[in-house]
Amino acid sequence: MSSAQPIRPRMVGKATFSFALVASQYNQEYVQGLVTHAHQELNELEPGCTATLVWAPGAFEIPLLAKLVAEKKKYNAILALGVVLQGATAHADLIGRAVTDSLQRISLEYSVPVINEVLLLQNEDQARQRCLELELNRGIEAARAAVSSARTVREIVSKL
Numbered sequence: 001m002s003s004a005q006p007i008r009p010r011m012v013g014k015a016t017f018s019f020a021l022v023a024s025q026y027n028q029e030y031v032q033g034l035v036t037h038a039h040q041e042l043n044e045l046e047p048g049c050t051a052t053l054v055w056a057p058g059a060f061e062i063p064l065l066a067k068l069v070a071e072k073k074k075y076n077a078i079l080a081l082g083v084v085l086q087g088a089t090a091h092a093d094l095i096g097r098a099v100t101d102s103l104q105r106i107s108l109e110y111s112v113p114v115i116n117e118v119l120l121l122q123n124e125d126q127a128r129q130r131c132l133e134l135e136l137n138r139g140i141e142a143a144r145a146a147v148s149s150a151r152t153v154r155e156i157v158s159k160l
């Protein structure tokens with residue numbers, strides 16, 4: 001288990017960013033925790049940023065919606081948020097793998113950071129720790145990764 005959250009990026013000048021959050025309704029209590037924490041952290045790190053929320057029915061549907069969002073070319077980063085809980089069959093693993101691969105492909109195809117916090121978890125204890133509590137919160141982690149990546153992309157595109 002990783003308890004090392006990425007360091008909070010420092011606040012910088014007046015660049016404004018637009019973020020899209022693509023979140024799934026399955027296991028909604030936990031996903032809502034990710035959404036709320038990610039949104040709060042985005043606003044703390046980038047006051048004045050805009051955040052657009054798109055809901056998918058389940059994690060498996062997140063990549064298509066993330067792709068449609070990426071095609072708009074108006075977001076500086078896309079945060080994919082979902083909770084897949086291991087069931088009795090291989091279904092959860094298959095979803096986890098497909099989603100992870102698809103999100104990476106979308107990120108590279110559209111040159112936009114796609115933050116993968118579609119969590120493949122063993123049980124609700126893990127979900128509570130990562131979605132509702134603060135120490136391991138993956139919504140906060142997603143926001144930090146999104147801001148850090150968006151800033152770096154902007155710097156590379158404008159300066160190199």
Ligand SMILES: Nc1c(NC[C@H](O)[C@H](O)[C@H](O)CO)[nH]c(=O)[nH]c1=O
Binds near residue numbers: 060084
């Ligand atoms: N079991 C979980 C699912 N399953 C639903 C799929 O994501 C998908 O919506 C369905 O197979 C239709 O294509 N989704 C989650 O987000 N979390 C789960 O634990």
Ligand SMILES: CC(=O)[C@@H](O)COP(=O)(O)O
Binds near residue numbers: 086087088090091092
């Ligand atoms: C329907 C699902 O996506 C998921 O609940 C699968 O659970 P299980 O592996 O127990 O069939």
